[in-house]
Amino acid sequence: MAYVPLAAEDLAPIGLPGNDAAYGTLIDNHDALYTDITPPIICAGSRDDSPVWVEPGNNYVDKAVWLVYGNLDGTPIRTRIRWRNNNPAGTAYAQITVDGADVAEITTTSTTYVLGSIDVTPTTPGNPSEVRLALKGPSPSISAVQAITCYYGGGTLAAGEEASGFVRAANLLDSVNEPIASEHIERLLRGPSWVGRDRRHTVVSLMKDFTPRAGRYRSSATDASQPGALIARFMMPSADKKARRYRIAALTVGDSPALRITIGSQFVVIAGGGWQSTTLEVQGGGPPIPGAVYLVTTGVADLLTLQIMREPS
């Protein structure tokens, strides 16, 4: 079952008002959108010849980490990596952990890039949940990931109300001359809202190797003057026709890091290491807005992950 768009005239009051076929399509679309909508959570890539996320060691080492907001319904968190074994011998490993509890592992012996698929269904969905990608060789293998994509899996419809508030419509109450309950109409009106709130579209993804090292997204004490060192830039998509609020979540490590994130003429400051987040209302309906990230530190600090996503209001 997939979404089926209706033509404008399908819902016109021609003949018997409440065309049962068109109403049945609305009901089917309600359920289809729940099962089919899979927006992105994070998207990052690097060079083929020298990927950023590499691990030769015998034990798992965290290489990338990001957050999943919403997902009260516990739909699968789908991570797709493009990866290989950088050594002709042995087997390379990758592991996804959600909130330190739910774990899935894959392996490869391929020395050319292949797609690795890791699905984890959270057993106790949180808001937010933290997802970690860990790699290990082990020797003589070298696990090398070139690209990471993570997105919400489609939902599986169950009877009753989901934790997000979504209620399936099923193929009910669409026979000719059936009365239509107000609750059913309200359920159909709210369906896309529940899905949008529970699967929050990430519009900006910045990510570097989880292991701090020289390179992008790093600042040192010599850059401690305000507003700090310019460590990243991006273009903020205009995801709505009107102004809307976005959540900005950032993970920093190092000596007293403080981020200053600018989007157009606005800015927010996120101080302190570890995961921090705030929200900012951004104008919509126009072209993409230039954004920049500055980092102040008393020593050396790194930005590991920055996600900007829709925040329900």
Place this chain on the structure above:
Amino acid sequence: MTTGTRAPVGAPSLDSSPLPTVPDLAIARIGLLQAIDQRQHAMATIWGGPPTWNEMLLIGGATGVLRVQVPPKVTHVQVGALAMGDGKLTFTSAVDVAGVVVEIPGIYGTVITPSLASAVVVWGSEQVNDGAAGEARALKVRTAPGWTWATIEVTIACATNITTGTELWGVYFRPLHVVQTGL
């Protein structure tokens, strides 16, 4: 069901409060059904599939691949990039091997070392067609897709005209939602 034409829509903002409410009893109106249809269509088109900015780390001479989520019915994306130096970016996909070429203006030559502060945002065209390489057009990512999301691979090659300094920091993908006909 009749044949019609449906334009993609970017409104209403589906995750905003207050949520729609229907009193009991409500007057039966076709407008209620049209509102449902409008909200579902917004989720399946522009509102549910906005542009994204994605991390992509490349230096001149290197190639990489991004795996990108593409919304329903989208066959082409407009590409953009934050880059510095003097070179060009070539975006290709499995269904567009000719690809889209975006020039990085070489305003710094070989003398001044490019920096993040001086990096520029460059844009590909939003023209939807299946032309040849070198034409100003969008990148084709899928052929005749259905109303479901897909994960597709986009290969990005960063070529440089100078010895060092050309660098790609991130890429912008704008799904091009077009009017669907003959439904």
